[in-house]
Amino acid sequence: MHKLSDEIKKSYENLRIPLVIMGPGASGEFEPLVISDGFLEQNNISREELYGYYGDKLKVGLFDRVHPAEEEKLKKISFDFLDKKTDYDITFRVRLDDGFHLMHGIGYWQTMEDGTDVAFIVYNDVQKHEQSLLEISNKYKLFQNDEFYIDALTNLPNINYTNKYGTNKIQEIVAGGGTPVTLYADIDSMQSYNRRYGIKRGDDLLVLVANVLAAEFPHAMVSRIFSDHFGIVDEYHGEEDIISKIEKVNSEIKLRAYGTTTGLNVGIFVGNENVTHEEAVDHAVRANKLVGEDLNKFYRFYTEEDDTLYNHQRYIIENFDKAKEQGWIKVFYQCFLRIETGNGMGFEALARWMDPVHGLINPAEFIPALEKYHLMHEMDLYMFETVCKEIRIRYEEGLPLLPVSINFSRQDFDYIDVVGEINRIYDKYDISKYGMDKSYFYIEITEQGLATATDKFYEQLAKIRENGYKLWVDDFGSGYSSLNVFSNFDIDLIKFDMNLLMNLDSRNGANRVIIKAMIDVAHKLGIHTLCEGMETAEQRQFLLEAGCELGQGYYYHIPESLDTILDRLHKDIPIPKWESEDERNEREKDYRGETGEMSPER
Template sequence: MPQLSTDDFQQFAQTLEELEVSKNHLEHAQQIAQIGSWEYNIPDDMLTFSAYARDIFISEESDGNPPLDKALAYIHPEDYDKTSAAVWEAAEKGIGFAADFRICHGNTHDIRYLKAQAEAIWKDDKPYKLVGVVQDCTIQHYLENQVEASKKRIQLILDHLTVGLWMKEYATEKVVYVSEGAGELLQYPLYELYEVPGIWDDLIHPAERKEVLSRQEILKRGETLQHQYRIQCGDGTLKWVYDQTIPWFNEQGELTHLFGMLADITHEVEMRQKLEYLATHDALTALPNQRSLYEKLDTLCERDASSGFALFYLDLDRFQLINDSLGYTFGDQILKRVSNRLVSVLPDDAYLARISSNDFVAVIENAPSQEFLLNLSERMIETIEMPFTIDSYELHITTSIGISFYPEDGDDKLSLIQNAHAALHRAKQLGKNNYQLYSMSKDITSYKKFVLEKDMRKAIENEEFEIYFQPQIETGTGIIKGAEALIRWHHADWGLVSPGEFIPLAEENHLVHKIGHWVIENVCRQLRSWKDQGFTLRPIAINVSPIQLMKKGLVDVVAKQLSHYDIPAKYLELEITEGTLLKSEKMVLNTLKDLRELGIKIALDDFGTGFSSLIYLKEFNPDIIKIDKAFIQSLNAENNREAAIISSVLHLAKGLDMKVIAEGVEEHSQLEFLKQNECGECQGYLFSKPVSRKTFEQMLVTGYLKPSKPKPHMPAKEERRKYYRLVFPNPLLGNMTIVEINERTVNLGSAQVLILDIGLGGLKIMTSLKLPVHSNIKLNFNVHLMGESFQLEGRLVWKNEAKGDTFYYGVEFNISEQEKDNLAAFVNKMSALQRLNQQIPDTYFIEGSPYAYIKNHHL
């Protein structure tokens, strides 16, 4: 045996050290890779493990190098037969093997998932050794199981969602995933959605296909696409879907896939359409409603003004009578049939809406001529006028129509509707069952009503109202026994407006309750103020609208104000009309009973002009009867009928222990008659017109009033006007237009007036219009004299009451010297003809009573 040198020992030791380092490196590498090595010496039946391989099976070092069968004993029973057979076969035949199997760890008894692989080494033509590796795949296996479980859960969720999910390759359009929900939504088998070319595009409704596909261009820009459209499903049904598509780009910025979601929104769309329909249509007649009409008119008014159209405003005459007498069920049936009749007579492209109870609006475009529209109006009136038969009742309905034109009569929806309504109002004034064009009826009265109606709510908020007081006088002594509170409205344009003009409007707009409550509170406050100032209190009478009595709460309002201002109820009287009792007898009587229980006295106003009935005096038993001024003012020596009626009422009231107040006393003869017939109290211009609070307080100081003295007959004074006035033999018919209010230009068309005289400085007119006398209103008068037309501008400077609700107005001209010269020539000619008792030619004078003419022609 050769002798080893020191160098050899050193080299050997170094080699051992390097081997140990390599061994350690190998073991560390195996731990990192989770792979162990093993060898099986076949002849010696000895199994050798690396350190990590031993840890895979068992961590106990005491096992040493176990035989093969002991190592195989760690294999899970379910995998034992297959795995051990493969190992023994490899050892016997000297072949390699690979196996996946589970073991039960020898120490922890945990289940581990392993992969093993070996190759056979031969020696002396016999299998000598198996050399292999083993890998612990337990963590990987669990992760794969969790991923798979997650995939299954996600798949389960996606397949059971009510939406459809899909994914496809962008370049090839190959569908790589479709959820079962998509198949259910689209009503196609999944395999067709995967395999049939073009099926996805064919699903889109043909009417929307081009637009839907064009929207997909935004996907190329990386934007998400969200839209709604209709699809044709496999079962032939149509559905609305919500489609959201998301583009997917790879790291190179290339669009590779599209992900999408489809949701069935058919129910939501149909519900939205139904709600939109209900919001824009009348539930009773299925016609468009006011909201829809406004949208329609806004659209039409945005077009070129050359595309004109006509607006028809229809109102069924006296329709409320049907509801009141036969009930709302009958009324509803009438409205349905009226709407059907209107649809049948209107052109196919006409638009018809119901905007309130019995008001309809029709919009006609592309009418060939105005004559066509007028004929259409007549056909509508004739069609509605045909009898209706409902439950054996034969009903006759008429309608009135107002017509306005775009753009002549307005360039926005509200102007057109308001102007058509003004024309409708004119049609009602002319006896109903007819039509009127706005251009023929845009009169001052309609405009004034419109302005008052528009400004009323603001007037309530700004407290533009004021209470006037008309004293009620003891006929024999002149002592002030009380007063009637009369509300006045100080309107910025129209001056002092009487309740007769604005209260009916307040009733229509349901504002009369606010106004009525305002009057009650202010009267109670005023009574408290007078009490605090030391005045002797007198009862104040307040007019109550029938609508106020038919709404709950009036009794509470009165009681609250009396209590708040600490006013005894005896100082408050409420006046109602006879017609009020007919409106809703039971409700009204109950309300009046509650008011009287508070201590309020009730007066029956305008007695004799309504549906007077002695039954009401018996059952209702008012405290006060007010004889209407129409009877008082008819008293004269030649008219014994009115005298007999008034005497009878006074005798009846005395027997029923009721106080009587005569209204409208203006002449001494009327006062003397009332004294002789023992009428206790009266009110009228003979003593005082309605006066302001301050003036009435001065009256309360003295406590009584004397009747005004009769006006003595005075000889005619010398004419002091700067210009001569020609008094016409008969009133002349002319036209008046308001052209400016408070420096604001307006154009109200024309109102016919009667001209009584004319001169270079002005003229005198007669009309039923109630106009303010101040300088803020400029007027234009169109006067035809001897065939020549004159346009004369002026303003009102004085006003006198005539009779029968008519008025005289004095007009002061504002015309140029040239206009005066032109007018003077004709005034001189007419004056000369009058002096010669010759007729004035080509000048339209009316015949007969001017009062009757104004009444018959609604001037």
């Protein structure tokens, strides 16, 4: 047990500052070594009473007067401070004679001459010293009671609080020898959650997220920035630790949420002593905005390269409307052919952004940006409308009018009435006068999109076919494959992902077996098949023997704009042979008769 000299002990006890010095007692348990007059006066308790606490009695007695809502949090932080020597900097409410007072406690460790570690804890009654401690009062009292600093829904600090005190929190961590980490999190597809379950359930989800974050990051400054966005400033204990905490948070949210949610997307910035809170948040936001669309990727650590990526994405978003108006985004058509005959059967409409500043912007760059900012429905409708607009040109130039497939994002169905919009566009351009009914348009949905289908999504997919359009499933076999796609949806065709064909002979030809089996299953259910990525005669021969009806890839046709097609036509360069409408209908009829298993509604 550490012993203080009588002189030193007496000088500490005479202090008007509320102070407690804790050290190991004879039993090894921590007990008070010194209690200042300021602490006794503040808590209206005698020195004899408090010196009587030790061991388990101490752990109970010290929290007798703490507000019930904050008792568990204070216990955890206090015990961690004593047992693990973690930070101790906390505000809490204590019941005194005239009601609850807001206290601010700060603790630190000191190694004494004999090598014993002793804990010094200083308390301040913010409420009692309101005039002399105005700055502290504003910081903590307003945080507890004033809506200027507190979010009314979640009871977390709000953006006003973080803007004022965020840098202080970072500096405290640095002063204690730690490294600060800033997290910026938002709830994935919050708008969709509100639409599916209602605003009240959405508010419940926000409160749940706030509580889970506060529990998982007990020593951090956790705040609600705005809407479904949350900020966290904490001490960094390594990448593995922070990922583990985020995983626990997401697991808890998914388990306890009223409805289905994929949890949080999180941007992470590991800071240093020179960074301000504003800079840290800015970096974390950039990392958050670059979190991928992969369902298994829900966090990203900031790197310097993220600045370039973020700025590029901002350029895409800020110039998206202009790109549509100026025609920088063009439709490129890639043909798919009938494998058996080698004739062209139709086109897939692909978006290509020809930018006057950056040149060709790859779809792998602009599609994730548009998805992240929930603008894919605008892109997909623009593509559908451009295809319809160019039908008149094809008709007047004497080009074959073939079916066209257009990709629609899963996200579109949360923001617009997809069927209503494509019907509007179809009627706007009076497509039927060119001899093309709605069956000429194939609406493609990725299998990944189907994996998160909601009841509303099911209804809209059904309406696609009810209105006469065809429904195709894209990227089958890309990593999200499930046989449920065959039983849960009425679809007309599945497109096998190109990676299956590109790796045809890997792992002893496993993909050959998989493709053949999936083709057989699809045909037995009356579903047509197409394989992407066909680039060699050997691949075409395999698909022919496997019974795949359609192929798409550079072996037959590369994507090209209507301008390029017309240029070839005007130079009298022969165009490939296309399947006529009669041939297409005849093959459809033969296919129905051949399988005998296509449902009447198909």
